[in-house]
Amino acid sequence: MVAMTVNGAAVSVDADPETPLLYVLRNELELNGAKFGCGLGQCGACTVLVDGKAAVSCILPIAALEGRAVTTLEGLGTAEAPGPVQAAFIEEQAAQCGYCIPGMIMRTAGLLAETPEPNDEEIRAALQPNLCRCGTHMRILRAARRAAGRPSEEDNFAFVGSRPNEEGAPS
Amino acid sequence: MKTVLLSTAGLAVLVVAAFFAFALSPEEIEAVERPAADSFDAGLVAKGRDLAALGNCLTCHRSEGGAPYAGGYGVETPVGTIYGSNITPDPETGIGRWSEAAFVRSMREGLGREGEHLYPAFPYTHFTRVTDGDLEALYAFLMTREAVAKTVPDPDLPFPMNVRPLLAAWKLLFFDEGAAPLEGVDDELERGRYLVDGLGHCGACHTPRNLFLAERSDAYLRGGEASGWANPPLAGDIHSPSPWSADEITTYLRGGFAETHGTAAGPMAEVAAQLKDAPAKDVLSMATYLVSLQTGVETPSANGQERPAQSERVVLGETLYRGACARCHEASGEGVAFARGSSQGLPLSQSTALHAPDGRNFAQFVLYGVEAPKGEAGWPMPGFADLLTDEQIAAIADYLRHDLAGQPAWDDMTGRIAGIRSQGESGQ
Incomplete structure (x- = not known):
């Protein structure tokens, strides 16, 4: 039996202590916001907050959660009354297929809990572990910026994908 | 007695003065016009490129996201931070005015063009053993790079380490200036x-x-x-x-x-x-x-022995390992049909980090994971810093040390992990 807090409510989970939190959330507690993507901590679709910090729940056994506080997407707000981060993602229409979005929202919430006014670089670094296959990255970044209270700034995040040529040859 | 003391003091002053005369003596090598890039043989430049890779020059001579060879990486030493210099051929901020003789002297003797002593964070204690031919090729390679104007920060060192002439004393004691080794070793x-x-x-x-x-x-x-x-x-x-x-x-x-x-x-x-x-x-x-x-x-010393006294912790460690690690590292730690890019991680029974005498590297890996090389797709290991507590990671360490490495548990692993956590992610 593992006792923890989920979205503010005390919960006792009677499952094998090796069981990843994600399975307990989805199958036992009927909290389906966190998604199963890769099951190996590689994609971020299952991101939740543990003690306020973003954590992938697919490789987090409940044995590690005794006495700790878990927040899921459902803990941020409801469809009728979305929380500020959720509202920002809706406003920017950041989802295409939407599968990665719960993880993106939780990662953003974790960032804002630690850094209430992140700059663009900090937003990029925080969201870096989460994958999106549809390619709505720019909208996701804008949504994170809106959630950080900077909705009206110019549209584009600077593109930072290029690498200088490795050998330093004259270009 | 007084006389003896005075003359001893006088002698000491003389020695110090003589030393400073020596320390300050290296001469400036005259600045030259930056040699034209096309004055270097292409084959020599290509050889220099290979040598620069073998010498890992870029590690220190490029900052995060900065231009190649323009310097700026901070080498953290126990006494302070020293920044890799700009070795592009920029005449003002790089080595554009360095003749080949000045370059060779810097590598062989640890002296800048103007005769200033260089900190041994620049590993001239090793580079002094590089052949003339290889130095010529490295010079050709560097002088044909794109010149980048960038001034790197001065070393961040406390007194007296920030007094460069004192490096002469360090060199006298610890620097074995190498004779140019033989060219073209085939063996x-x-x-x-x-x-x-x-x-x-x-x-x-x-x-x-x-x-x-x-x-x-x-x-x-x-x-x-x-x-x-x-x-x-x-x-x-x-x-x-x-x-x-x-x-x-x-x-x-x-x-x-x-x-x-x-x-x-x-x-x-x-x-x-x-x-x-x-x-x-x-x-x-x-x-x-x-x-x-x-x-x-290293040979296993704890194999087959009873689990150590804190066995409750080892049992917790095994549970956490199975839930958090085993899916990539295999339940037994023995990788089967291992291949990078598959869902399998290193078989931990083989891990050098797990067999080390202290748990520093193990803690680094678990806290901060492994990043794929920049610009490459890969199979990084996620960090567990925000997933597991120090005690939980220490429990996993105890379990793995005992059951997979066959070694005694590391001492005060919880404290070790807390220490590394407080320093933050580094070196990646």
């Missing part, structure tokens, strides 16, 4: 020794340092430390259940990973990223030489 082992001791400067990280931060000649390649990591010994008894073969070392050095031992992480990740571009033949020579230095491996 693989000798070629390997030349590269490991010279340009490769492996000892800069893998040889322990004395109080004056000089490499200890009595502990050649017996393991050192850098940026919160333990740099494993390359010579003598190595921290591994099985010896490295030359092929395994070559794969590790050029690919950043050896499935039989581990991943090049921390400061070593950058080394492997550069050796990827070095000639395979040369890396194999280095590996062949390094293999010749291994005398033994």
Whole structure:
């Protein structure tokens, strides 16, 4: 039996202590916001907050959660009354297929809990572990910026994908 | 008595004065016009490019996201931070006005063009052994790079370390200026020794340092430390259940990973990223030489023994390992059909980090994970810093040490993890 807090409510989970939190959330507690993507901590679709910090729940056994506080997407707000981060993602229409979005929202919430006014670089670094296959990255970044209270700034995040040529040859 | 004291003091003043005269004596080598890029032979430049990769020049001579060879990387030493210099041919901020003689002198004697002593964070204690021919090629390569105007920060060192002339004393004590070695060594082992001791400067990280931060000649390649990591010994008894073969070392050095031992992480990740571009033949020579230095491996000492007294912690460790680690590392720790890019991680029974005498590297791996080499798709390990507590990671360490490495638990692992956590992620 593992006792923890989920979205503010005390919960006792009677499952094998090796069981990843994600399975307990989805199958036992009927909290389906966190998604199963890769099951190996590689994609971020299952991101939740543990003690306020973003954590992938697919490789987090409940044995590690005794006495700790878990927040899921459902803990941020409801469809009728979305929380500020959720509202920002809706406003920017950041989802295409939407599968990665719960993880993106939780990662953003974790960032804002630690850094209430992140700059663009900090937003990029925080969201870096989460994958999106549809390619709505720019909208996701804008949504994170809106959630950080900077909705009206110019549209584009600077593109930072290029690498200088490795050998330093004259270009 | 007074006279004796006075004359002793007088003598001391004389010695100090003489020393300063010596220390300040290196002469400036006259500035030259920046040589035209097309004045260098293309073959020589290509040779220099290979040598620059073997020497890992970029690690220190490029800052995060900065232009190649423009410097700015902060080398953290126990006394302060020293920044890699700009070695592009920019005349003002780089080495554009350096003649070849000035470049050769810097590598051989650790002196800047104007005669100033250079800090041995620039590993001229190794580069002094590089041949004339190789230095000529390196000069040709560097002088044909794109000139980048960038001024790097001054060393951030406290007094008296910030007094450069005092480096003359350090050199007198610890710097063995090398005679130019023979050109064109064909023997693989000798070629390997030349590269490991010279340009490769492996000892800069893998040889322990004395109080004056000089490499200890009595502990050649017996393991050192850098940026919160333990740099494993390359010579003598190595921290591994099985010896490295030359092929395994070559794969590790050029690919950043050896499935039989581990991943090049921390400061070593950058080394492997550069050796990827070095000639395979040369890396194999280095590996062949390094293999010749291994005398033994670690043997299990705790196998089959009862679990240690804090066995409740070991049981918790096993549960956490199965839930958090096993899906990539296999439930038994024995990887089957291992292949990078599949869902399988290193078989931990082979892990060099797990067989080390302290848990520093293990803690680094678990807290911060492994990043794929920059610009490459890969199979990174996620960090567990925000998933597991220090006690929980220590429990996993206890379990793995006992059941997979067959070694006693590390001392005060919880404190070790807390210490590394408080320093933050480094070296990656």
